[in-house]
Amino acid sequence: MGGSTEHLTVRREGATLVLTLNRPEARNALSLPMLVGLYDGWLEADADDTIRSVVLTGAGGSFCAGMDLKALAGKGMAGEAYRDRMTADPDLHWKAMLRHHRPRKPVIAAVEGPCVAGGTEILQGTDIRVAGASATFGLFEVRRGLFPIGGSTVRLPRQIPRTHALEMLLTGRPYTADEAQRIGLVGRVVPDGTALDAALETAERINACGPLAVEAVKASVYETAEMTEEEGLAAELKRGWPIFATADAKEGAKAFAEKRAPVYRRE
Structure with a gap:
């Protein structure tokens, strides 16, 4: 490597x-x-x-x-x-x-x-x-x-x-x-x-989790650590809402409904 x-x-x-x-x-x-x-x-x-x-x-x-x-x-x-x-x-x-x-x-x-x-x-x-x-x-x-x-x-x-x-x-x-x-x-x-x-x-x-979601969650935890609660919640929405529009988010819901493991593609 x-x-x-x-x-x-x-x-x-x-x-x-x-x-x-x-x-x-x-x-x-x-x-x-x-x-x-x-x-x-x-x-x-x-x-x-x-x-x-x-x-x-x-x-x-x-x-x-x-x-x-x-x-x-x-x-x-x-x-x-x-x-x-x-x-x-x-x-x-x-x-x-x-x-x-x-x-x-x-x-x-x-x-x-x-x-x-x-x-x-x-x-x-x-x-x-x-x-x-x-x-x-x-x-x-x-x-x-x-x-x-x-x-x-x-x-x-x-x-x-x-x-x-x-x-x-x-x-x-x-x-x-x-x-x-x-x-x-x-x-x-x-x-x-x-x-x-x-x-x-x-x-x-x-x-096994959605990689875009994982990376966004990690980024949000660190970037909001020293913010006020109000600032942090605003920053969280900015990070989090776009994840719901991804193909990975749709795949996660579909896989759950179909009772299978999701296949995430970072999309």
Whole structure:
């Protein structure tokens, strides 16, 4: 697939694009090849209408341990051959980490093992989150005298209650999967080793729905998040009414009446 690099693998599972952070020897710490592969994967998902959803996961029992601190200390980062991509687009790493890019297709995170620092920051850019029972989360930056600049001081208080967001941000302590679910950072906890299967099952449910409707619903949720209720309801109508006039909407009703699975064509 187009986005694959030595630290990021891309494969198709039906209508789902699966992006796997693949640097297990470093608990999938971020590298240049990983960031470039991620960004190219998001672009592929946006451009290919046969892709209905994306699953993001990690290889080797880890999700992502965040930035490569050795690189930050000036000891070099793997994949210098990709440096020209970063030079050509200085914003590429933020797009890869979903700070400055929101894919139009739903993104489901399948988390096993550590999902900390930059891993927790990438997680906040995903839409649906499934975690294995032993997964761990946390924003450790303050413990290193650093700042979680991947978006967490803005996004986290909008996604979970502020008191929990501030505790996570200011203490730098680790959180278990159960804690993460209780505060709303992840939606579901499943037995270890099954997060990817659970995420793919969710993706299949999404893939069976009308793609124009799915993308419009996702767009509406995000674009109205900071609006007043009146503004949001007006924006929702603007997004939602055109969906009723599509051939897909008619197909959905027809398939229901005929007691068969709908065949959506993005029309």
